[in-house]
Amino acid sequence: MKTYAETDTLDVIIVGSGAGGAPLAARLAQAGKSVLVLEAGPKFTPAQYTSDEIEAREIYWLNERLSGGRNPQPFGGNNSGTGVGGSMLHYGAFLPRPDARDFQLHTETGRSVDWPFRYEELLPYIEEVESFIGVSGPAQYPWDPSRQYAYSPPPANPAALKMRDACDALGLRHADGPTALITRPFNQPYFGERQGCVSCGACHQGCRNGAKSGTDNTWLPLAVTYGAEIRPGCFVHTIETDQAGRVTGVVYKQNGQDIRQRCEKLVLSAGAVETARLLLHNGLANSSGQVGENYMTHISTQIWGEIDQEVRPNRGYPSLTITEDMMRPKDADFAGGYLIQSLGMMPITWASNIARGSTRRGADLVRTLAGYNRSIGMGIHGDCMPSPENRVVLSDEKDHFGIPKPLITHSYGPNELAMHAHASRLLTRMWDAIGAKDLRILDRAAHMMGTARMGKDSGSAVVTPYGQSFDIDNLWISDHSTFPSATAANPALTIMALALRTADAMLTH
Amino acid sequence: MTNSSDFPPFLASDHLSRRTHDILKERLEEDSSGTPRTLSSTAFSVLDRIVTVLLPQEEILGQQTLNLALRVDRALSGPRDGWRFAELPSDSQAWEQALLTLNDLSTSQFERPFSLLEDSAVAAFLDAMGEGKVGLDTPNRLNPSQMQKWALDLRADVIECFLADPRVQDRLGMSANLNGGDERFQGFETVQANERKDFEPATKISSAA
Ligand SMILES: Cc1cc2nc3c(=O)[nH]c(=O)nc-3n(C[C@H](O)[C@H](O)[C@H](O)COP(=O)(O)OP(=O)(O)OC[C@H]3O[C@@H](n4cnc5c(N)ncnc54)[C@H](O)[C@@H]3O)c2cc1C
Ligand code: SF4
Numbered sequence: 001m002k003t004y005a006e007t008d009t010l011d012v013i014i015v016g017s018g019a020g021g022a023p024l025a026a027r028l029a030q031a032g033k034s035v036l037v038l039e040a041g042p043k044f045t046p047a048q049y050t051s052d053e054i055e056a057r058e059i060y061w062l063n064e065r066l067s068g069g070r071n072p073q074p075f076g077g078n079n080s081g082t083g084v085g086g087s088m089l090h091y092g093a094f095l096p097r098p099d100a101r102d103f104q105l106h107t108e109t110g111r112s113v114d115w116p117f118r119y120e121e122l123l124p125y126i127e128e129v130e131s132f133i134g135v136s137g138p139a140q141y142p143w144d145p146s147r148q149y150a151y152s153p154p155p156a157n158p159a160a161l162k163m164r165d166a167c168d169a170l171g172l173r174h175a176d177g178p179t180a181l182i183t184r185p186f187n188q189p190y191f192g193e194r195q196g197c198v199s200c201g202a203c204h205q206g207c208r209n210g211a212k213s214g215t216d217n218t219w220l221p222l223a224v225t226y227g228a229e230i231r232p233g234c235f236v237h238t239i240e241t242d243q244a245g246r247v248t249g250v251v252y253k254q255n256g257q258d259i260r261q262r263c264e265k266l267v268l269s270a271g272a273v274e275t276a277r278l279l280l281h282n283g284l285a286n287s288s289g290q291v292g293e294n295y296m297t298h299i300s301t302q303i304w305g306e307i308d309q310e311v312r313p314n315r316g317y318p319s320l321t322i323t324e325d326m327m328r329p330k331d332a333d334f335a336g337g338y339l340i341q342s343l344g345m346m347p348i349t350w351a352s353n354i355a356r357g358s359t360r361r362g363a364d365l366v367r368t369l370a371g372y373n374r375s376i377g378m379g380i381h382g383d384c385m386p387s388p389e390n391r392v393v394l395s396d397e398k399d400h401f402g403i404p405k406p407l408i409t410h411s412y413g414p415n416e417l418a419m420h421a422h423a424s425r426l427l428t429r430m431w432d433a434i435g436a437k438d439l440r441i442l443d444r445a446a447h448m449m450g451t452a453r454m455g456k457d458s459g460s461a462v463v464t465p466y467g468q469s470f471d472i473d474n475l476w477i478s479d480h481s482t483f484p485s486a487t488a489a490n491p492a493l494t495i496m497a498l499a500l501r502t503a504d505a506m507l508t509h
Numbered sequence: 510m511t512n513s514s515d516f517p518p519f520l521a522s523d524h525l526s527r528r529t530h531d532i533l534k535e536r537l538e539e540d541s542s543g544t545p546r547t548l549s550s551t552a553f554s555v556l557d558r559i560v561t562v563l564l565p566q567e568e569i570l571g572q573q574t575l576n577l578a579l580r581v582d583r584a585l586s587g588p589r590d591g592w593r594f595a596e597l598p599s600d601s602q603a604w605e606q607a608l609l610t611l612n613d614l615s616t617s618q619f620e621r622p623f624s625l626l627e628d629s630a631v632a633a634f635l636d637a638m639g640e641g642k643v644g645l646d647t648p649n650r651l652n653p654s655q656m657q658k659w660a661l662d663l664r665a666d667v668i669e670c671f672l673a674d675p676r677v678q679d680r681l682g683m684s685a686n687l688n689g690g691d692e693r694f695q696g697f698e699t700v701q702a703n704e705r706k707d708f709e710p711a712t713k714i715s716s717a718a
Contacts, residue, residue, distance in 0.1 A: 068595030075592035157700040198696025200688035309702040314685035316700030355664035
């Protein structure tokens with residue numbers, strides 16, 4: 001890997017190496033730009049990932065966040081990762097495309113907001129991401145027959161099979177979901193050999209054989225091949241500007257030392273909480289007053305139940321079956337829609353969801369835990385609207401770098417509550433239909449979006465539809481903080497596609 | 510103390526990676542008789558009493574139960590999981606204050622320390638905490654709304670510490686850690702229901718079968 005000196009002025013510095021930072025780093029490096037990616041987390045050795053869910057916390061973002069509101073969101077394992085590869089080191093690799101209608105929800109329903117461009121504009125980038133990183137999926141995707149996936153799906157585990165039965169019973173269409181993993185070995189350009197998925201079930205603890213398509217085994221090696229440097233263990237805390245207010249560089253902490261690095265352009269890809277925290281802490285790019293505002297999640301209601309079979313929910317790719325039939329349910333009393341996916345799960349993650357989502361105790365709790373090997377689940381990802389109630393602000397408490405810890409306020413509004421209620425009823429009917437017993441609905445939210453939204457109007461958005469700050473022309477944002485609304489699809493594909501689009505815009509500006 | 514009889518056979522499997530093996534083995538050998546590191550002795554005695562009612566271990570582990578309260582105490586002074594409820598003080602403070610809140614309430618309502626309460630009284634506290642009905646509006650104690658949040662952390666931490674132990678995993682027949690060795694990363698060749706492979710532990714307690 002090429003390395004740059006501390007005295008060098010880079011064409012571009014990117015903060016964060018996840019879904020937003022990595023594709024952009026690759027694109028800009030390929031175009032001949034000098035690129036440095038500063039990543040707070042370490043570089044991991046995939047073969048050394050452990051399925052032990054306590055030790056596997058090493059791939060979570062562990063710098064403490066304060067969680068408030070009526071629906072305080074658990075972070076840690078639930079919501080963000082760290083390390084060279086970002087949250088995609090431990091993401092679930094479920095990779096549906098966003099629904100075109102979700103980009104125009106305001107036009108459709110008079111509620112939420114429209115994205116500043118149409119889905120069709122993002123589609124070429126989506127296709128490029130899918131073909132470059134490797135995605136498996138069915139030969140025929142019921143909701144979009146024109147689509148093709150390069151890899152066949154991994155084997156279906158019992159939860160996936162039971163969800164198919166439940167869909168059949170209720171007349172819903174179903175398919176193997178698009179998953180960001182490869183099912184046969186592939187020599188990934190610029191990286192090397194990746195093995196096919198072996199159904200180990202521990203995607204959230206890190207994939208040990210390269211089957212899961214992350215940024216660490218795709219975009220980042222491409223970026224490095226074209227001269228980018230990825231510098232791990234570097235926590236950026238200060239963004240420096242000149243008298244005209246333009247960014248001149250950043251200061252980061254590495255091994256206890258503050259190091260300054262200068263750049264022509266800065267891209268923030270630190271994720272919806274950390275990007276907002278950096279901007280708020282530095283008092284930058286906030287003439288709109290929107291930095292940190294409109295924090296969003298996905299409504300991620302789950303159902304769990306037991307069947308009379310030993311299913312061992314840790315085995316197999318966890319969440320294979322999908323239905324998109326609830327993207328616009330006919331009986332909806334809410335705007336937008338949701339996807340449903342089947343769920344297997346590793347035991348401690350599963351049990352802590354039960355711990356937080358039920359009041360069981362004593363013999364009842366013991367019996368529930370003992371039912372792990374018979375448990376099958378399903379979960380939704382539902383669209384979430386921007387709301388002035390939900391935000392990231394700086395708290396009064398400092399972290400070990402001396403920077404205020406972020407305080408995240410998250411409360412469901414009427415639309416989210418209605419969607420959660422709708423999904424709870426449907427999931428219950430589905431699991432009832434296949435005879436699952438001891439049903440438990442878990443009320444939870446996942447993912448994070450918003451806090452630096454894109455838009456056409458500098459009064460109500462932080463960045464342009466291409467991710468450029470309205471206030472500072474050499475500051476860009478490429479991560480899920482730019483989402484104007486959540487959309488129902490799991491976010492990584494949209495973030496990566498947006499990153500390529502932002503990179504192209506940076507190259508033409 | 511461990512003896513060979515409680516050394517789960519799956520630890521010798523080549524479906525377990527060396528690193529995971531070492532993590533589990535170290536956990537297995539954790540001293541169960543030490544003193545608390547994070548909590549005061551009063552707070553610890555409350556925790557010790559609560560865990561027996563929240564999660565009675567005998568059905569799963571027989572008489573060889575874990576010192577769960579001690580494990581939770583140790584976990585509290587180790588790396589945490591990256592977030593906390595905004596309403597609560599730092600984790601170690603929140604746990605100390607929550608447990609002392611329970612002790613104060615026990616003393617005022619039952620005229621004895623929490624550690625001497627009957628199971629039914631402890632259970633009633635657990636339920637009432639979950640409903641937001643237990644707490645004190647005094648300094649260094651948690652109010653009912655804070656106690657309700659903390660009760661979730663309590664439940665999660667106790668259960669996590671329990672399931673992290675390889676003996677518990679073995680008794681419950683969990684194969685999650687047997688997802689691949691170093692020589693060969695096997696994964697699971699079968700993911701079908703009712704097809705346990707020999708390397709996977711069978712379930713050993715009746716309610717899990
Ligand atoms: C458990 C889990 C499961 C998920 N499952 C799915 C899924 O199945 N499908 C899907 O589409 N999405 C999934 N996601 C979400 C997806 O992983 C994220 O939305 C996506 O990775 C976010 O991309 P990002 O670039 O915005 O941020 P991240 O990928 O989080 O990257 C941000 C990076 O910036 C670094 N960073 C932060 N602050 C600083 C700083 N100040 N200085 C330097 N570096 C910094 C962080 O260490 C991190 O590596 C999942 C996420 C989690 C946590
Ligand atoms: S299930 Fe497949 S993709 Fe997921 S971690 Fe295991 S091998 Fe990798």
